[in-house]
Amino acid sequence: MSKNALEALIAPLAVVLAAAALLWLVLLGASDYLVTLIAIVLLNAALAVSLTLTNGFTGLFSLGHPAFMTIGAYVAAILTFSARRKPSMLPDLPAFIAGLELPLLPAVAAAGIVGALVAIVVGFPVLRLRGHYLAVATLGLIVIVQNLALNWDGITRGGAGLAGIPRLASVWWAFGLLVLVVAVAWRIKFSSLGRAMLATRENELAAECTGIDTVKMRLTAFVIGACFAAMAGALFAHLISVVTPKSYSVLLAFNLVVMVVIGGAGSIMGAVVAAAAITGLSEMLRPAEESLGLYGFSQVVVALSLILVLFFRPQGLFGNREPDFVRRLFSGRLFK
C-alpha cells in the first residue's frame, strides 16, 4: 500500500476513534435521559446525511424517509422478536420467520435490503419523471406503509404497534450507523459517482450530454438513502423497544428536509451539524410547549426558521461544500 493510500485510511480512522473517545467520556457522566437524547441526535444525524445523499447530491425531493424507517423497523423487529412469543402474537408470519430469532446486526442488514428493494420498486417508475412527482409519490408511500402496517395485523399487530421489541441497540449502534453513513456519503461525494450526481442536480441536460445516465444517478442516490433510512428505523425500534404505524410521520420527513436545507443541500457536515442543532432545539422547546399547553409550537418555530433561511440564505450553512477544516482532518493534512 502506498504511503498516500495508507494516510488516507489512517486519518479518518483516527478521527472516528477520537470521536468515539469523546462520546465515551460524555457518556461516563450522562444521565439515562441524556444518553437516549444523544442516541437520537446521532440517529437523526445519520438520517439527515442519508437524505442529503438523496436530496442534496442529486437535487431530488424525496419525503419518503419515514416510510423506509417504518419498513425497516418492522422488518428488523419481526426478525429479532422472541421466537417463543412470535407465533401467538403474529399469527400470519410464515413458519420459517416465526421460528427465527436473529441478533441485531443481520436484522438491521435485512431491514436495509428490504428498504432498498422497496425504493427500487417505487423509484423506477417515478424517477424517470421530473422532481415533484417523487415528492408526492413518496408522501403517498408514507400513507401506503402506514395503511399496511395498520391493517395487516397478522404481521404487525395493527394500530397497537409492536411492543416489547428486545432493547438490543444502544448509543454505540447509533454512532456506528452515523460513521457508516458519513463514510459512504463522503466516499461517494469525492468520487466520479458523486460528481455525476452533483452534475445531475445542477443541469440535467448538460449532465446527459457528458454521458451521465441521470435516471440511474437519481435511482442510485434514492436507493442508498432509503437503505440507510430503513437501517436507522430498525435501530430506533430496538432503542425504544416499540414501533407503531404512526411512529414515523410526514412531520419527521419535513424535519429531515429542514436539516438538509439548513445544513446546505449536499453538505455532509452541514447535515450533521443541523441535525444536532434542530434535534437539540426542539428538545429544549418541549418543556415550554408542555407547560404552556401549546402543542405544535416548536414545529411552528422550526418551519418559520426554515422559511427565513430560504429567503435570506437559500444555500444553507455550508452550501454544498464541506468545511475546509474537516476536509483536511479527513485527509490527514491538518497541519500542512
Added chain:
Amino acid sequence: MTQYLFQQLVNGLALGSLYALVAIGFSMIYGIVRLINFAHGDLVMIGAFTSLAMVVGGVPWPLILLFVLVVGAMAGVTIGAVIFRPLLGAPQVTGFIATLAVSIVIQNSALMILTGQPRNFLFPAVMRERVTFGTVQASVTDLLIIGLTLVLIAGLFFVVYRTRLGVAMRATAENLTAARLMGVAVHRTILAAFAIGSALAATAGLLWGGKFGQIDPLLGFVPGLKAFVACVIGGVGSIGGAMLGGYILGLAEVLFVGLLPQEFSGYRDSFVFGLLIVILLLKPSGLFVRHVEERA
C-alpha cells in the same frame, strides 16, 4: 341491487366532487407557477373550521358559503404573496420546500389554537334526509355536494374561458414571460389564480365537514394528496383534467370499497396511492392530455 349500485354511484360522485374542487385549484396553481402547493390541502381544513365557527355563531347557510369562499380566497392570496412571489425565480425544489413549510405552519398553528380534538360538524337536519327517485334513494348532502360543485365548476369555466382575467391566466400559464411582454399584469394574475383555486378548496372543506361530520386540524393532508393523484390522472396543469380526475378517483375509491369484501376496505388509501404509482409508470402525462412539451 339497483339501490346499492345507485347509492355507490352517488357516493362516489360526491366524493369525486370534493376531490375535483381541491384538484382544480392545485392544477391551476401548478399550471401557472409550476409549483406543487403542499399547503393547498390545508385550505380544506381552513374552510371547514371557518364554516364551523359560522355555524356556531348562527350565521345563515347561504352567507356561510359566501364567507367561506372569501376567507379561502384571502388565505390563498396570503400564501401566494408570502411565499411564491419572492421564490418565483428560485429552483423548483426551493418552492416545494417553502410550500411544505407553510403547510406545517398552518397545521401546527391550527393545532395550537384548536387542539387536536376532532369536532362535530353537522349540516342542518334537512340535509341528513334522503330523497327517493322511483325505487332508489340518495342523501340530500350528497346531492347538494354534486350540484354545488357543478355550479362552481361552471362558474370557473366561465371565468377562465369568457373573461379578460381568464385570458390573462391562460396566457400566463402558457408562457409567463411572453404574457408579461403582452402587458399582462402577471403577478396580479398569479394571485387571482391562487384566490380562485383556494376559494374552491375552502368550499370543499365546508362540504367535507358536512359529509363526514367530524373535522380536525390535520384533516387537509390526505385530501390534498389525493387531489394531486386526481391531477395526475387527468394530466397535471389541466383544469378539465383535474376535474375529471377527481370524479374518476372518487368513483374508483368508492367502487374499491363497495365491491370488494369488507376486509379490504381498510386498504383504500393504499389503493389510491398504488394507483398513482401505476399511472406514473404507464401514462405519466395523464389520461386526457395528448401532448405536453415539458413533461412536468
